[in-house]
Amino acid sequence: xxxxxxxxxxxxxxxxxxxxxxxxxxxxxxxxxxxxxxxxxxxxxxxxxxxxxxxxxxxxxxxxxxxxxxxxxxxxxxxxxxxxxxxxxxxxxxxxxxxxxxxxxxxxxxxxxxxxxxxxxxxxxxxxxxxxxxxxxxxxxxxxxxxxxxxxxxxxxxxxxxxxxxxxxxxxxxxxxxxxxxxxxxxxxxxxxxxxxxxxxxxxxxxxxxxxxxxxxxxxxxxxxxxxxxxxxxxxxxxxxxxxxxxxxxxxxxxxxxxxxxxxxxxxxxxxxxxxxxxxxxxxxxxxxxxxxxxxxxxxxxxxxxxxxxxxxxxxxxxxxxxxxxxxxxxxxxxxxxxxxxxxxxxxxxxxxxxxxxxxxxxxxxxxxxxxxxxxxxxxxxxxxxxxxxxxxxxxxxxxxxxxxxxxxxxxxxxxxxxxxxxxxxxxxxxxxxxxxxxxxxxxxxxxxxxxxxxxxxxxxxxxxxxxxxxxxxxxxxxxxxxxxxxxxxxxxxxxxxxxxxxxxxxxxxxxxxxxxxxxxxxxxxxxxxxxxxxxxxxxxxxxxxxxxxxxxxxxxxxxxxxxxxxxxxxxxxxxxxxxxxxxxxxxxxxxxxxxxxxxxxxxxxxxxxxxxxxxxxxxxxxxxxxx
Amino acid sequence: xxxxxxxxxxxxxxxxxxxxxxxxxxxxxxxxxxxxxxxxxxxxxxxxxxxxxxxxxxxxxxxxxxxxxxxxxxxxxxxxxxxxxxxxxxxxxxxxxxxxxxxxxxxxxxxxxxxxxxxxxxxxxxxxxxxxxxxxxxxxxxxxxxxxxxxxxxxxxxxxxxxxxxxxxxxxxxxxxxxxxxxxxxxxxxxxxxxxxxxxxxxxxxxxxxxxxxxxxxxxxxxxxxxxxxxxxxxxxxxxxxxxxxxxxxxxxxxxxxxxxxxxxxxxxxxxxxxxxxxxxxxxxxxxxx
Ligand SMILES: Nc1ncnc2c1ncn2[C@@H]1O[C@H](COP(=O)(O)OP(=O)(O)OP(=O)(O)O)[C@@H](O)[C@H]1O
Ligand SMILES: [Mg+2]
Numbered sequence: 001x002x003x004x005x006x007x008x009x010x011x012x013x014x015x016x017x018x019x020x021x022x023x024x025x026x027x028x029x030x031x032x033x034x035x036x037x038x039x040x041x042x043x044x045x046x047x048x049x050x051x052x053x054x055x056x057x058x059x060x061x062x063x064x065x066x067x068x069x070x071x072x073x074x075x076x077x078x079x080x081x082x083x084x085x086x087x088x089x090x091x092x093x094x095x096x097x098x099x100x101x102x103x104x105x106x107x108x109x110x111x112x113x114x115x116x117x118x119x120x121x122x123x124x125x126x127x128x129x130x131x132x133x134x135x136x137x138x139x140x141x142x143x144x145x146x147x148x149x150x151x152x153x154x155x156x157x158x159x160x161x162x163x164x165x166x167x168x169x170x171x172x173x174x175x176x177x178x179x180x181x182x183x184x185x186x187x188x189x190x191x192x193x194x195x196x197x198x199x200x201x202x203x204x205x206x207x208x209x210x211x212x213x214x215x216x217x218x219x220x221x222x223x224x225x226x227x228x229x230x231x232x233x234x235x236x237x238x239x240x241x242x243x244x245x246x247x248x249x250x251x252x253x254x255x256x257x258x259x260x261x262x263x264x265x266x267x268x269x270x271x272x273x274x275x276x277x278x279x280x281x282x283x284x285x286x287x288x289x290x291x292x293x294x295x296x297x298x299x300x301x302x303x304x305x306x307x308x309x310x311x312x313x314x315x316x317x318x319x320x321x322x323x324x325x326x327x328x329x330x331x332x333x334x335x336x337x338x339x340x341x342x343x344x345x346x347x348x349x350x351x352x353x354x355x356x357x358x359x360x361x362x363x364x365x366x367x368x369x370x371x372x373x374x375x376x377x378x379x380x381x382x383x384x385x386x387x388x389x390x391x392x393x394x395x396x397x398x399x400x401x402x403x404x405x406x407x408x409x410x411x412x413x414x415x416x417x418x419x420x421x422x423x424x425x426x427x428x429x430x431x432x433x434x435x436x437x438x439x440x441x442x443x444x445x446x447x448x449x450x451x452x453x454x455x456x457x458x459x460x461x462x463x464x465x466x467x468x469x470x471x472x473x474x475x476x477x478x479x480x481x482x483x484x485x486x487x488x489x490x491x492x493x494x495x496x497x498x499x500x501x502x503x504x505x506x507x508x509x510x511x512x513x514x515x516x517x518x519x520x521x522x523x524x525x526x527x528x529x530x531x532x533x534x535x536x537x538x539x540x541x542x543x544x545x546x547x548x549x550x551x552x553x554x555x556x557x558x559x560x561x562x563x564x565x566x567x568x569x570x571x572x573x574x575x576x577x578x579x580x581x582x583x584x585x586x587x588x589x590x591x592x593x594x595x596x597x598x599x600x601x602x603x604x605x606x607x608x609x610x611x612x613x614x615x616x617x618x619x620x621x622x623x624x625x626x627x628x
Numbered sequence: 629x630x631x632x633x634x635x636x637x638x639x640x641x642x643x644x645x646x647x648x649x650x651x652x653x654x655x656x657x658x659x660x661x662x663x664x665x666x667x668x669x670x671x672x673x674x675x676x677x678x679x680x681x682x683x684x685x686x687x688x689x690x691x692x693x694x695x696x697x698x699x700x701x702x703x704x705x706x707x708x709x710x711x712x713x714x715x716x717x718x719x720x721x722x723x724x725x726x727x728x729x730x731x732x733x734x735x736x737x738x739x740x741x742x743x744x745x746x747x748x749x750x751x752x753x754x755x756x757x758x759x760x761x762x763x764x765x766x767x768x769x770x771x772x773x774x775x776x777x778x779x780x781x782x783x784x785x786x787x788x789x790x791x792x793x794x795x796x797x798x799x800x801x802x803x804x805x806x807x808x809x810x811x812x813x814x815x816x817x818x819x820x821x822x823x824x825x826x827x828x829x830x831x832x833x834x835x836x837x838x839x840x841x842x843x844x845x846x847x848x849x850x851x852x853x854x855x856x857x858x859x860x861x862x863x864x865x866x867x868x869x870x871x872x873x874x875x876x877x878x879x880x881x882x883x884x885x886x887x888x889x890x891x892x893x894x895x896x897x898x899x900x901x902x903x904x905x906x907x908x909x910x911x912x913x914x915x916x917x918x
Contacts, residue, residue: 007698509680577716577774580676581730581781582706584699591729595720611732612725613718618759621724621742 004504008586012602013526016493019601020530024485025537032478032538039470043463046088047129050174050463053085053097054105054130055113061092063122071096071120078116079104093124100130107148110161110168128163132174133461134181137166140193142230142426143455150187156180167456177460184458191455192430193230194440196423199447210444211423217443218427225436230424423448426455475544482534486527486553490560492600494526495568498561500593503575504585520558527557568597629654629817630675630785635684637670637841644670645681646841654784655814659828659849660821661864662838668821669713671838672787675819676710677701688785706734709783713790715774717762723773724749724758730781741780748780749773752806768799775806786810788820800824807831825864829853837861 005013047053059067068086075082081101088095100109110128117123139147144162151160151169156176160169171180202210208229215227430436433452440450459465498519505515531553535544560567570593578592590606595613597603611617630652637645644667652658662668674681677693686693688704696704717726724745731741749755752772762770771791778786788807792800804827811818811831822828828835829849836846837860845858853864 507678507680509682573712573714573716574718576678577712577777578718578729580678580705580710580712581733581777582702582704583729583733584702587733591733592718596718611738612729613721617738618722618725618742621739 021533024534028481029538031481035477060122139456523561524558528554659832709778748776
């Protein structure tokens, strides 16, 4: 082959490679960008243009148009500036796209959307698609407030809000996404959650002592490190915060049914009884006693009201928990479903509903309030017995049932700080996570396993995340397109040259093995340069690693060279005939082999320089003899 | 003009040429006969360097052929024409262009080359097919076009590798006639590999019989065929009798003699001396017309 190149053959080969790479690269680039544009358009068709809408409210389809009407009314009542549009129906859900009015583009505005629409029948959650934004997901509830404050402190951030365990930072300009993302990543990286798993359960005081100890030891090691026990502020919302709140509510239900209230009620009943008896024999303490009874009543009623309120609260928290799930997951599922409607049919996975039976609780409360109502006629004997009944009615929320519920919730709460075998600490000013882990391990001792978790995951907003997925589609299209064009060029052109090289080697009497190896080498080189070049030109090296495409191209080129005789072998007869006329190898390729083969790139490249086999040349020629 | 010395070529274990040696003078015609697979084509291909011999040397006009590279080698190939068993015309070119291919690629301008090609076609009486494509030609016409292609380069030596053996018997004559005419001019040397024994007898100055890669007999044609006692000579003689004797008995007595008397060139081709030495009843196949 080198001998061939010396004869001037390299010009053809080089021209082939350049034209293949340039044309192929441009074509493949166009294919890739076309696919991306198509998919981007599909996304816009689904959830509007970027920035057009801020949220998608999902409503179950079976609740009919009335639910949508109610949703519209709610929004309009809240603020006339809400823009909403019905989006595509998917998998049993209606999706309503919503744009917030300018005045409501605040943390409060976004966070209040849920309370605005959550009692619309069939409401099944909200997916935020506000752009431009950066999202921190899987934020520990204890860190939510801090993250929100930090995000809001960045000048590029318009506002930040929480949704479930995710925090959204909405930016002023799409140009800032990368900068804010980097800032948030740095912030998240400086925090770490230390999850210490103890060998045996420890009581809270012991755990607290241990955490104090570990913190002190850590501080000794690294003064810049600030470590504190992790607590949960129930005021924060989000799925796990909801769960914490629910847990709190149940725990307080248990408090309410505590011995104290019961004994106070019984005490009050005794008092009422004695009062009823004492009314017959005058008693100077009556006024004071009555005051005490009324006080006990008022307290009992207050407590019951509180109980009722808390049960309602619990019910709400549990409903909130049912939502959640990653917004980008929902969006991607929507898109996939839209794109693959025919093959689709996969229902989105519903988050687990609570195991708490609120109805039973409520029934118990109803019984209590009925008793209270019957107190109104102030029959003191009856009141006393009512109080006693109330006292006995209270155990309906018995401690055991509460404990069971708490256990269920704790099981749900993966990061439950209540776990007696677990100690959660939060570290700030972390510079090296591995180093931190090592320090904690030595500080906590052998019996403790230490896990270091990140405080959250910074990612672009779901729409951008989805578009990044689409880059995957573009990558696939680029590779497939390049592969196809490469194979075409290979089969139409390269095989001809390689087979020609084999013919020439035969004439020189070289061994088949040596020729095969040489041809594989050149085929591999051609493959690497052409395939690698096409992909590189089509997408730069941002999509696919250049070295990988070079390698893949070389492998394909070398392998295909083994089949070059089958793919486009040069016939021996015309080759030998032309060779016997003293035709030079490059001329032979241009004038004889290529025009006789498949019309590939070389055919068109060599056409202008071809001397024979052209109608214009032969038509102009007058031989000077009469042709019959 | 051409010296072949101890030429050897192996294909794997198979020895296709085994120390073949012979000389050829300018204008001389050497006929090579031999059974199939005896290495005749291999010999011709080695001479034109279409395959590389393993050992031995070929001198052309005093130059060792194995040393030739690049343009020198191509110039050599142009001086040594090759007519294949099959015409191997290039299908996407007209007959004229096929013939012009050699001159064009030798560096002549397209017009001059086409003119040369037209002249060559005239010599093989194919001018009327100049603008036809090979696919539309008969077998004889195709082979005549192939001959014209070789002639267009005006080679000093022409190697003929059984140019008629793939042809219909009716078409054989038109090709043999051209070959005979070229041989009779004696302005260029020819090596003719053929199975047409009468033709070989008529045109060859010398003859060689090949078997298993070796030249077993070479010399004057009548010596080789009639005078030699080599087994291969005997085999050819017998073959000649069986295949042609009956035919020549009739043609030779009736038409052949009449026509031979009519054409001077044929008289020469037939060669009185040759006829005299041949056994009675052996006649030159008189259908060749110059
Ligand atoms: N390229 C090749 N590879 C392997 N063997 C070959 C090759 N060319 C020829 N041979 C072998 O060499 C021997 C001589 O072949 P060659 O074609 O020279 O015979 P030939 O005398 O021309 O026969 P024919 O009269 O049938 O044309 C044969 O046995 C053939 O099989
Ligand atoms: Mg042969």
